[in-house]
Amino acid sequence: MNFEIVYVLICLAAMVVALIYDRMRPGMILFSVVILFFCAGILTPKEVLEGFSNKGMITVALLFLVSEGIRKSGVLERLIFAMLPQKKSTVAGANLRVLPVIAFISAFLNNTPVVVIFAPIIKNWARRMKLPPAKFLIPLSYATILGGICTLIGTSTNLVVDGMIQDAGFKGFSIFELGQVGVIIAIAGIIYLVCFAKRLLPDRTLKxxxxxxxxxxxxxxxxxxxxxxxxxxxxxxxxxxxxxxxxxxxxxxxxxxxxxxxxxxxxxxxxxxxxxxxxxxxxxxxxxxxxxxxxxxxxxxxxxxxxxxx
Missing domain, CATH: 3.30.70.1450 (Regulator of K+ conductance, C-terminal domain)
Incomplete structure (x- = not known):
């Protein structure tokens, strides 16, 4: 093997180890490897900067700004308060009310702020209702994932892949094209969560x-x-x-x-x-x-x- 192959393999192995130990931010680890490739002459300056011009990457950055603005406005908090039952409810009944709404919101916003906003609200509500928070928090996480696969802007992965497809000379996805499959998967996943969350998830409550x-x-x-x-x-x-x-x-x-x-x-x-x-x-x-x-x-x-x- 020549120097370039050995150097790349060593850098990739070091990157995987660094990601496993999680002592640095993943973005910093990946960017450091790119810089090492650039210093060794494996990547040219044009190739190093090319990824930052990806349309999907730029859209992801802009969506983070939009999501943060919506998060700080308080609109989503008001919505989830209105959806949560204020009287005694069952796990299945509460999940049936909130999970479809969460999935719908996640189809148009980044998953992370949706979870950050809803997790503490749902946890406090579950405690007041004397219900185990774990039976709502894990379904919350999966509902955001299921909602994200329904639209082009639902997850950053969809946008980045769409940008790569267009860079390769092919026609990209329309905003709702992924929903032809994603909506079916989301509905099936939410039904599963509603039916089996109470049975499969742990009964843990705060003292x-x-x-x-x-x-x-x-x-x-x-x-x-x-x-x-x-x-x-x-x-x-x-x-x-x-x-x-x-x-x-x-x-x-x-x-x-x-x-x-x-x-x-x-x-x-x-x-x-x-x-x-x-x-x-x-x-x-x-x-x-x-x-x-x-x-x-x-x-x-x-x-x-x-x-x-x-």
Whole structure:
């Protein structure tokens, strides 16, 4: 094998290892490999920059802006509040009401903001209804995926592939062309989720003492934080890792696999997917909400503030 083949194989292997260990943002890892190829002369400057001119890529970037504007407007929060039953409901009945709406919204918006908006609202609603949140959150995730396959702009993958098809000289997809197959799949998937979510998903609920008022001060909120692979305290105990010094919040309890740890939980070594219940101020989620340190942040027993009319 010549130098170029060996060099490419080594770089690709290193890229896969870096993605597995998840110590850097995936975009930074991929871009670093492109730069290495460019420095070795394997890629020309034209080839390096060519991907940024892909029509699908540009459309994805613009859709992120549109999605963020809609997310901050408060429109989707009002919609989901109107759809969720306010009286006692069954798991199947609630999913039947919200999943088709979520799939429809996801067909026209990026999946990520849809999940970010709806997950904490649905979780708090399920707690008030004394229903297991897991029976709604996992169907929520799948409903966004199912909705995304129904239109050209439903997912970034559709747009990027459409751009590649056009660059190759073929006619691209129309916006609803994928729906000829996607809608059928989405309907079948939602029916499956409605019928089997209660039977297959775990019965996990938050303890009442995790959602009590954390302080007499109105500036303190109770936050649920799920640790990610990049959390610097992984492998350490809360006695070893000063969470308050790093993040300005106080840890009130530790959950693992849906169960609250009892006893001397401050000496338990933290790991990815552990859940911490925190007392934090109002700046905690805006500061760390977009960080990869936490997989998810949500305020317990609180409804999001609605945005003003734009």
């Amino acid at each position: 009442d003492d995790d959602i009590e008022e954390s302080s007499d001060s109105g500036d303190v909120v109770r936050v649920e934080a799920v640790l990610g692979a990049r959390f610097p305290g992984n492998g350490k105990t809360l006695r070893e890792f000063d969470f308050h010094r790093h993040y300005g919040a106080t840890v009130k309890s530790l959950h693992r696999n849906g169960e609250r740890l009892q006893g001397d939980w401050m000496n338990v070594r933290l790991s990815e997917n552990d859940t911490l219940i925190l007392d934090a101020d109002g700046t905690f989620i805006p500061t760390w909400g977009d960080s990869r340190v936490f997989l998810m942040l949500s305020v317990l027993d609180a409804e999001p503030e609605m945005g003003k009319k734009k």
